[in-house]
Amino acid sequence: MAVAVSRAVLLAAVASLACLAFAEPPPSERSALLAFLTATPHERRLGWNTSTPACSWVGVTCDAAQSTVVQLRLPGVGLVGAIPPATISRLPNLQVLSLRSNRIIGGIPDDLLQLSSLRAIFLQNNMISGAIPSGVGKLAALERLVLSHNNLSGPIPFALNSLASLRSLRLEGNRLSGKIPSITNPELKDFNVSVNSLNGSIPQALARFPADSFAGNLQLCGKPLPACSPFFPSPSPAPGMSPSDEPGAVSNKKRKLSGAAIAGIVVGAVVVVLLLLAAIVLCARSRRRSGPREGPKATSAAAVGQTRGVAPPASGDVTGMTSSSKDDMGGGTSGSAAAAAVAAGAGTGEASRLVFLGKGAGYSFDLEDLLRASAEVLGKGSVGTSYKAVLEEGTTVVVKRLKDVAVARREFDAHMEALGRVEHRNLLPVRAYYFSKDEKLLVYDYLPNGSLSAMLHGQPRTIILFSFLKPNLLVVHCIESPSPPLPS
Numbered sequence: 001m002a003v004a005v006s007r008a009v010l011l012a013a014v015a016s017l018a019c020l021a022f023a024e025p026p027p028s029e030r031s032a033l034l035a036f037l038t039a040t041p042h043e044r045r046l047g048w049n050t051s052t053p054a055c056s057w058v059g060v061t062c063d064a065a066q067s068t069v070v071q072l073r074l075p076g077v078g079l080v081g082a083i084p085p086a087t088i089s090r091l092p093n094l095q096v097l098s099l100r101s102n103r104i105i106g107g108i109p110d111d112l113l114q115l116s117s118l119r120a121i122f123l124q125n126n127m128i129s130g131a132i133p134s135g136v137g138k139l140a141a142l143e144r145l146v147l148s149h150n151n152l153s154g155p156i157p158f159a160l161n162s163l164a165s166l167r168s169l170r171l172e173g174n175r176l177s178g179k180i181p182s183i184t185n186p187e188l189k190d191f192n193v194s195v196n197s198l199n200g201s202i203p204q205a206l207a208r209f210p211a212d213s214f215a216g217n218l219q220l221c222g223k224p225l226p227a228c229s230p231f232f233p234s235p236s237p238a239p240g241m242s243p244s245d246e247p248g249a250v251s252n253k254k255r256k257l258s259g260a261a262i263a264g265i266v267v268g269a270v271v272v273v274l275l276l277l278a279a280i281v282l283c284a285r286s287r288r289r290s291g292p293r294e295g296p297k298a299t300s301a302a303a304v305g306q307t308r309g310v311a312p313p314a315s316g317d318v319t320g321m322t323s324s325s326k327d328d329m330g331g332g333t334s335g336s337a338a339a340a341a342v343a344a345g346a347g348t349g350e351a352s353r354l355v356f357l358g359k360g361a362g363y364s365f366d367l368e369d370l371l372r373a374s375a376e377v378l379g380k381g382s383v384g385t386s387y388k389a390v391l392e393e394g395t396t397v398v399v400k401r402l403k404d405v406a407v408a409r410r411e412f413d414a415h416m417e418a419l420g421r422v423e424h425r426n427l428l429p430v431r432a433y434y435f436s437k438d439e440k441l442l443v444y445d446y447l448p449n450g451s452l453s454a455m456l457h458g459q460p461r462t463i464i465l466f467s468f469l470k471p472n473l474l475v476v477h478c479i480e481s482p483s484p485p486l487p488s
Contacts, residue, residue: 023055023066030054032090033069039087043078063093071096075122082106089114098122100146105129113138120144124170127151132171137162148192149173156181156193171196172216179394180206180220193217200390201228201374221374228374354443355413356432357420365391367434370399370443388446397431398444405440412440 024030037048048057054069055062061071069091079102088097089111097112100122107130108123118139128150136145137159145160148170155178156171168190169183176196182203183191191206192213199219207223214220221228354367373389380386384402391397407415416433423429432443 023053025054025062025066025068029069029091032087033057033060033072035090036084036087039084041080043080046074046077061096068093070094070117071098073098074102075099076101078102079104083109083112085109085111088112091115093117095141096120096122099126101125103127107131108133110135115139116141118142119165120146122146123150124148125150129153131155132157132176134159136160139163140165142166144168146170147174152176155179156198161185179390182206182394199374199376201392204392219376228372354432354434355416357416357430358423359429359431363395363397363431365393365395369393370397370441375399396446396448398446400442400444402440402442409435 033054034048034050037046046058048054053066054060055066059072059074059077060069061073062068063070070093072088072091072094073096075098079099081103082105083099088094089109092115094115095117096119097115098120101124104123104126106128108128110133112118112121113133113135116139119141120143122144124146125148128147129152131154132147132152134157136142136157140163142163143165144167145163146168149172152171152174153176156176158181160166160169161181161183164185165187166183166185167187169188170190170192172192172194174196176193176198178198179200180193180198180203182205184205191209194212194214195216197219198214198217201222202214202220202225204223209224211224214225354370356363369391370389373391375387375389378386378388378398383405384400387399387401389397389399412433412435416430419430428444428447430442431445434441434443
């Protein structure tokens with residue numbers, strides 16, 4: 001009886017082994033592997049023979065039942081060219097893809113991102129170019145993404161933050177640019193974006209990684225790298241505030257002007273008046289000699305406003321302005337109430353907040369966030385300097401810091417309110433502004449569309465409008481590129 005049982009067990013084992021020996025992945029997976037090998041030149045012979053089971057091919061690993069392909073590992077086999085579409089993506093249960101250390105070119109095929117079972121992608125040390133597709137965020141099971149030492153460009157997609165199982169992200173040695181997205185996944189243990197062209201501040205969620213993970217990005221700053229330096233000093237207190245009203249300020253005694261200084265000021269004023277009188281006399285004589293001529297028509301602020309479609313602001317009209325800070329984002333006052341609050345706070349700290357205009361009320365930052373932002377100089381002009389400011393939360397804006405603008409608070413508010421009502425596709429609207437006695441800032445949307453020269457010469461009939469503030473006058477300029485010739 002025992003001998004019969006042992007024979008039955010032995011026969012069952014032999015039968016199961018025979019079944020495994022003849023088990024084979026579906027024909028669709030076998031044809032997908034052969035299509036990939038046929039379409040991709042390779043220097044080493046892989047020995048993929050149609051007469052042998054696919055699970056025994058070099059680099060191909062099947063599951064325990066030998067019924068489906070779960071791994072494709074072909075590192076350093078001399079693959080040349082792009083990954084052919086509709087080949088590897090026909091392996092629906094593929095979990096590991098390793099094609100590292102070859103000469104693969106082109107971009108990452110979109111159909112690879114349909115393999116929902118992928119847990120690891122190793123494509124490092126190739127010549128892959130283009131951007132990292134945002135569809136990588138659909139790979140919910142992905143644990144390792146290694147794309148280092150390629151020619152990838154563009155930003156790091158924020159979709160990586162949705163990969164809850166991601167443990168390793170290696171992107172070093174590429175040409176990636178822009179800000180690093182805040183990846184808050186606590187499972188991420190291996191992270192490296194060194195030797196790229198990234199900029200801005202390092203997100204706080206990634207500051208736990210060593211400095212070597214961010215080295216080689218000259219425009220990166222923040223922990224663990226050196227701190228980001230603000231692009232302009234803290235604004236001066238609003239009108240009516242003494243230095244002692246600021247926290248931590250030290251009161252200083254006012255120094256009286258000496259008699260020599262007063263005399264010098266008086267003499268200088270007299271000289272300036274005499275020069276002005278002399279200039280007026282010379283102009284009058286030259287007009288008499290040349291005869292009456294039609295002078296240029298004076299353009300008032302109201303005329304300028306009508307020319308551009310902007311009605312001159314009434315003295316009591318303050319509709320459209322919203323004053324905002326982090327403390328009152330939930331129930332901020334808008335319209336005339338906001339303007340009244342700003343006017344009433346001209347002698348207190350309320351006037352030192354940003355005043356948002358029009359669609360700028362959708363921003364969620366305040367003056368303190370703006371002062372902490374990392375920035376770069378976009379350009380300098382006769383009325384001030386423009387900066388590209390990248391806030392810690394990821395928002396990018398343009399800040400224009402005005403200089404030598406002597407204007408009263410009421411007139412400044414009126415000009416800003418009128419400018420904030422203008423909405424035109426060729427006009428970059430002002431979204432917010434800051435006013436104090438010695439500091440005036442304008443905040444615009446950031447448009448990453450290249451330089452003015454590219455806009456003028458790269459597109460026909462491009463109209464660029466920009467504005468700046470002078471005392472008691474809102475000046476608007478318009479530049480129009482030449483029209484292309486009409487087709488014959």
